[in-house]
Amino acid sequence: MINRSLLKQSIKANWVLWLVTTLGVGIMLVIINVIVGKSGIGSSEIDQLTLAQYYAALDMSGSGLTVAGLFQAFGIDPSRLEQLGTMDLNLAIHDMFYTMAGLLLPILYVVVTGNKLVANQVDRGSMAYILSSPIKRKKVIVTQIVYLVGSIIGMYVILFGLDVVSQYIGYGEVDVLEVLLMNIGGLVTILSIAGIAFFASSLFNLSRHSLALGGGLAVFFFLTKIMGLFGSDNFVNMGFGVKEMRVFNFMTIISLFDTASISELSVNFIWKFGIMIGVAAVAFISSIFIFDKKDLPL
Amino acid sequence: MTIIDVKGLTKDFGEGKGIFDLNFEIKQGEVIGITGANGSGKTTTIRHLMGFIKPDQGQAIINGLDAWKDSSELKKVVGYIPGEIAFPDYPTGNEFIKAQLELMGSKNYDIANYVAHKLKLDTSANLKRMSKGMKQKTAIVAAFMSDSPILFFDEPTTGLDPLMRRAFLDLILEEKKKGKTIIMATHIYEEIEQVCDRYILLDKGHVVDIASLDEIKHHEQKSFKIGFASKEGFEWAVKTCPFVKTNRPQYNQIIVEMYDQEINEIFDYVHRFKVKYISEIKYDLRKHIESKLGGKRS
Numbered sequence: 001m002i003n004r005s006l007l008k009q010s011i012k013a014n015w016v017l018w019l020v021t022t023l024g025v026g027i028m029l030v031i032i033n034v035i036v037g038k039s040g041i042g043s044s045e046i047d048q049l050t051l052a053q054y055y056a057a058l059d060m061s062g063s064g065l066t067v068a069g070l071f072q073a074f075g076i077d078p079s080r081l082e083q084l085g086t087m088d089l090n091l092a093i094h095d096m097f098y099t100m101a102g103l104l105l106p107i108l109y110v111v112v113t114g115n116k117l118v119a120n121q122v123d124r125g126s127m128a129y130i131l132s133s134p135i136k137r138k139k140v141i142v143t144q145i146v147y148l149v150g151s152i153i154g155m156y157v158i159l160f161g162l163d164v165v166s167q168y169i170g171y172g173e174v175d176v177l178e179v180l181l182m183n184i185g186g187l188v189t190i191l192s193i194a195g196i197a198f199f200a201s202s203l204f205n206l207s208r209h210s211l212a213l214g215g216g217l218a219v220f221f222f223l224t225k226i227m228g229l230f231g232s233d234n235f236v237n238m239g240f241g242v243k244e245m246r247v248f249n250f251m252t253i254i255s256l257f258d259t260a261s262i263s264e265l266s267v268n269f270i271w272k273f274g275i276m277i278g279v280a281a282v283a284f285i286s287s288i289f290i291f292d293k294k295d296l297p298l
Numbered sequence: 299m300t301i302i303d304v305k306g307l308t309k310d311f312g313e314g315k316g317i318f319d320l321n322f323e324i325k326q327g328e329v330i331g332i333t334g335a336n337g338s339g340k341t342t343t344i345r346h347l348m349g350f351i352k353p354d355q356g357q358a359i360i361n362g363l364d365a366w367k368d369s370s371e372l373k374k375v376v377g378y379i380p381g382e383i384a385f386p387d388y389p390t391g392n393e394f395i396k397a398q399l400e401l402m403g404s405k406n407y408d409i410a411n412y413v414a415h416k417l418k419l420d421t422s423a424n425l426k427r428m429s430k431g432m433k434q435k436t437a438i439v440a441a442f443m444s445d446s447p448i449l450f451f452d453e454p455t456t457g458l459d460p461l462m463r464r465a466f467l468d469l470i471l472e473e474k475k476k477g478k479t480i481i482m483a484t485h486i487y488e489e490i491e492q493v494c495d496r497y498i499l500l501d502k503g504h505v506v507d508i509a510s511l512d513e514i515k516h517h518e519q520k521s522f523k524i525g526f527a528s529k530e531g532f533e534w535a536v537k538t539c540p541f542v543k544t545n546r547p548q549y550n551q552i553i554v555e556m557y558d559q560e561i562n563e564i565f566d567y568v569h570r571f572k573v574k575y576i577s578e579i580k581y582d583l584r585k586h587i588e589s590k591l592g593g594k595r596s
Contacts, residue, residue, distance in 0.1 A: 125384040133401035
């Protein structure tokens with residue numbers, strides 16, 4: 001169902017951006033795992049002894065002042081204190097990487113490449129050469145999908161490998177299952193955004209329309225994810241979040257990448273992956289039928 | 299043998315744009331020119347023949363196959379020069395030709411080399427930095443190189459200098475000798491006169507005229523410009539001669555129109571006075587088209 005010559009063309013035209021993206025994310029990942037991991041922030045334990053001394057000192061003064069009262073005076077809810085103390089900064093950093101920083105470059109890659117594979121070639125007119133050959137339109141579009149999906153999978157296989165190795169170097173140990181699930185999460189998220197970008201690319205004959213829909217939605221998802229971060233438990237607990245910002249988490253497909261559920265190994269992340277895979281499948285399959293039937297100004 | 303049969307082909311883009319109820323048949327080995335003003339439907343017609351646009355009504359049958367439904371199958375026998383030249387991303391002309399041949403399922407470079415040589419094209423040049431003329435030549439090479447028996451050209455000589463235009467028309471004549479069927483959309487009447495067997499005139503999406511170039515060239519109505527040495531001769535001819543179509547008193551000049559068999563009668567009206575000159579006004583495609591369009595508009 002694919003054409004090898006065309007696949008070769010698509011690889012030739014897009015491998016540079018793929019490589020730059022993979023390298024960019026890979027470098028970020030290695031820095032986080034090796035340099036940040038070695039700094040040992042993971043073991044943030046409460047110093048019970050010192051804490052006890054503080055408690056004792058304040059109690060002994062007989063003034064009725066407490067540690068909790070001190071924080072309250074600073075405007076920090078004392079119930080957050082314990083959460084703040086036990087918070088795993090490593091987890092927060094990795095969470096930020098997997099669902100935000102590490103997604104940005106792949107998002108740009110799928111938006112740009114999705115557009116280049118179809119709409120841009122129709123807009124410029126170079127698609128005329130592909131369709132002047134005896135390859136069915138369906139085969140053309142399936143080949144382009146195979147390139148896009150294949151290149152994303154390839155990217156995440158490499159990132160997974162880098163993640164495992166660099167976590168081992170940085171921390172001396174690695175939970176391979178969790179790393180695998182986190183990378184599958186990134187892969188599935190990017191696939192769903194790639195599906196949307198590719199759908200836009202197959203739908204429109206003008207590159208700017210394709211980018212407006214595909215790129216626009218991707219940027220919207222990314223921005224709402226950032227806004228939603230300020231409504232996340234971690235940020236609210238740390239005192240620079242607002243619970244109400246949580247609403248943004250319901251506006252972005254990236255929220256379906258449930259890192260908390262993966263860490264706890266609860267089942268929630270599985271059906272959320274399922275939805276993202278469903279979005280990708282529907283988007284890619286409808287792209288095939290739309291492109292097969294539409295008028296092309298070539 | 300009819301190789302292309304266009305029956306009631308209609309595509310309405312709205313606001314009067316499109317093509318409406320086109321009907322024509324083309325025999326194998328014919329070279330056909332399609333002409334008309336900008337927006338008359340030349341490109342839309344060719345895009346239908348290429349199967350890039352689905353007709354609202356009617357159909358185009360090529361080689362017994364439907365141009366839309368069997369579009370990919372037909373590409374085995376059809377070569378195409380698009381109206382707008384934009385190539386896929388390849389560094390050089392050679393790389394493009396190689397990849398395009400691969401898409402067409404061929405490894406034979408002979409024709410590509412021959413056509414490039416004829417057009418004095420250096421195919422090793424950087425594809426993106428090529429001048430308009432070089433790009434056009436590369437597109438011509440790509441259309442000819444798979445030796446397709448049916449060729450569709452949309453404004454194939456855009457950007458070519460007069461010498462190269464001539465070389466291209468010679469190539470068409472060579473292909474014609476091999477029995478190829480060629481449809482060429484162009485607004486340059488001389489090109490049609492030089493290579494085409496018949497021409498189709500489009501106006502606002504309608505076929506206004508289909509005629510053989512032989513008939514047009516051997517048009518039986520002739521017109522002549524006759525200049526008199528004196529005013530009397532001019533005035534007498536204007537008063538008495540029934541063939542006078544227009545007159546220009548400032549030059550003592552008349553323009554007469556008559557059929558071949560009436561040609562002797564003209565001397566009855568001019569021999570009495572001194573004639574300064576007689577020259578034939580050639581009936582060519584331009585005059586023919588003007589009369590067709592003028593007739594329709596009045």
